[in-house]
Amino acid sequence: MNAGENGSGRRVGYARVSTKDQRLSLQLDALNQAGCTPIFEDHGVSGAKGSRPGLDAMLDDVKAGDMVVVYKLDRLGRSVLHLSDLLVRFQEDGIHFMSLSEGINTATPGGKLVFHLFSAFAEFQRDIILENTLCGLEAAKKRGTRLGRRPILSPQAVVEAHRLIAAGERRNDIADMLGVSRITLDRAIRRMGLDHAA
Incomplete structure (x- = not known):
């Protein structure tokens, strides 16, 4: 069974905007529509920050069988290497990943290629x-x-x-x-x- 697809785990959302002026509403609407609960947020936190409270809390919360869902790939990683490392960590921990905008879903056979x-x-x-x-x-x-x-x-x-x-x-x-x-x-x-x- 696929995480977040057939009831074997939760869909855990993560949303981030870089400045206080930006709004999370677009991302939150998409994550809610995708059935995410809970949703972790970082508002006004640059992707270059070493520590992001919302991301750290999400990483502490997710467990094997869950699926991490983001609106776009760049909302999760602060660099391509950081994003790669997070996805490798998810794979090792048995956590699936979905990016709504890019159509990535690692719970599908084709999506598993993304991890590799x-x-x-x-x-x-x-x-x-x-x-x-x-x-x-x-x-x-x-x-x-x-x-x-x-x-x-x-x-x-x-x-x-x-x-x-x-x-x-x-x-x-x-x-x-x-x-x-x-x-x-x-x-x-x-x-x-x-x-x-x-």
Whole structure:
């Protein structure tokens, strides 16, 4: 049975607008019409924000068999990598996803392809970021640029930490596992340009 389709789970809606002047009514009407309950909202919160109260509450609430429903893809993720990571997390947790405007429904056979595409894209993006970082360090060394103190965390460790964060692991737990402070971990993620995608 499909989540949200045949009674095996709830349809959980999420709506967001970036500024206080914008209205949620269009999204809320569409989500209500799609049978979503509950619906979580972020009003006047930029997609680039690291923490969104409505999104965080929704992620804490959904469980296996549920379906997350949004009006448009860009309402959910603050970057393509962040969106990819969320969809991969949904897949791993047994949660389906629907975007009304784009006609995506991962509870259908065709929609399952979306999970695989976004999973591959997330992996590809991290590989590119890691490769660019390593190439940049190598080029700086060849130019004789002093890079300062050697970072505590290797680029590979930072990319893996970012993947774990995207999968729902707590940053404090990851920092403990790596033997660094939360501040050191956050600084390393920022240095590699992964902060807007975490």
